[in-house]
Amino acid sequence: NAGVTQTPKFRILKIGQSMTLQCTQDMNHNYMYWYRQDPGMGLKLIYYSVGAGITDKGEVPNGYNVSRSTTEDFPLRLELAAPSQTSVYFCASSYSSTNTEAFFGQGTRLTVV
Amino acid sequence: EDQVTQSPEALRLQEGESSSLNCSYTVSGLRGLFWYRQDPGKGPEFLFTLYSAGEEKEKERLKATLTKKESFLHITAPKPEDSATYLCAVQEQGGSEKLVFGKGMKLTVNP
Incomplete structure (x- = not known):
C-alpha cells in the first residue's frame, strides 16, 4: 500500500531552470494538494x-x-526557478x-x- | 494576523510528565480543526479532526479537545517515541478547501 508517492526526494536547481515535481496516489482520492513548508x-x-x-x-x-x-497523478511544475522557491514540497490527498x-x-x- | 497560533513553539518533557499543547484560532466559522504529527524528514501524519466545541478525541496517549477559540492536545505520560512536531490546522466554512496551518510545536520527550 504505497499511499502518496513523491519524486524526486531531493533536487538542486539553478536559477531560471524548470522542473516538475511528481506526485501519485493509489487510494482513488478525489482531492489532491500541493503544500510548501x-x-x-x-x-x-x-x-x-x-x-x-x-x-x-x-x-x-x-x-x-x-x-x-x-x-x-498531480504534478507540480516550476517554471524559471527562483531562490524564493527553495523549500520542502509536500503532496497530499484526501477522499x-x-x-x-x-x-x-x-x-x-x-x-x- | 495569524489565523492559527500554536504555543509553546517547543516543549521538553521528561518521560511520564504529562502536558498540553495549545492551538488558538481566529476564523469566522470553523469547518474543522485538524491535528497532525510530523517526524523529521517525513510528511505530516493525520491524528484527529474536531468539528464542534466540546468535542474530544483520543488516540493512545493523546487527547484532543476543542472550544470555540482553541484546541488542546493533551499528552498523558509521554514516551520518547512521542517526540515530534505537532501541527494544528483549521478549515474555514465557506467552501474553501484550504487548510491553514500553524507553525507547529516541537515536542521532545527525554527518557
Whole structure:
C-alpha cells in the first residue's frame, strides 16, 4: 500500500531552470494538494484539485503550475526557478473535503541556487 | 494576523510528565480543526479532526479537545517515541478547501 508517492526526494536547481515535481496516489482520492513548508513557518497551500481536470489556486500559487489529467497523478511544475522557491514540497490527498484526513507524501527538498 | 497560533513553539518533557499543547484560532466559522504529527524528514501524519466545541478525541496517549477559540492536545505520560512536531490546522466554512496551518510545536520527550 504505497499511499502518496513523491519524486524526486531531493533536487538542486539553478536559477531560471524548470522542473516538475511528481506526485501519485493509489487510494482513488478525489482531492489532491500541493503544500510548501519553509523553516519555522506553517505549511502553505500552493494548488489543489478536487478531481481530474479541475485545479484551483491556493495561498501561494505564483511561480507554479499544475495539471490533473488522471485521478492518480498531480504534478507540480516550476517554471524559471527562483531562490524564493527553495523549500520542502509536500503532496497530499484526501477522499473528500469533508473527510479531510489528508495523507501526505514524504516530501521533496528543493534548493534553488 | 495569524489565523492559527500554536504555543509553546517547543516543549521538553521528561518521560511520564504529562502536558498540553495549545492551538488558538481566529476564523469566522470553523469547518474543522485538524491535528497532525510530523517526524523529521517525513510528511505530516493525520491524528484527529474536531468539528464542534466540546468535542474530544483520543488516540493512545493523546487527547484532543476543542472550544470555540482553541484546541488542546493533551499528552498523558509521554514516551520518547512521542517526540515530534505537532501541527494544528483549521478549515474555514465557506467552501474553501484550504487548510491553514500553524507553525507547529516541537515536542521532545527525554527518557
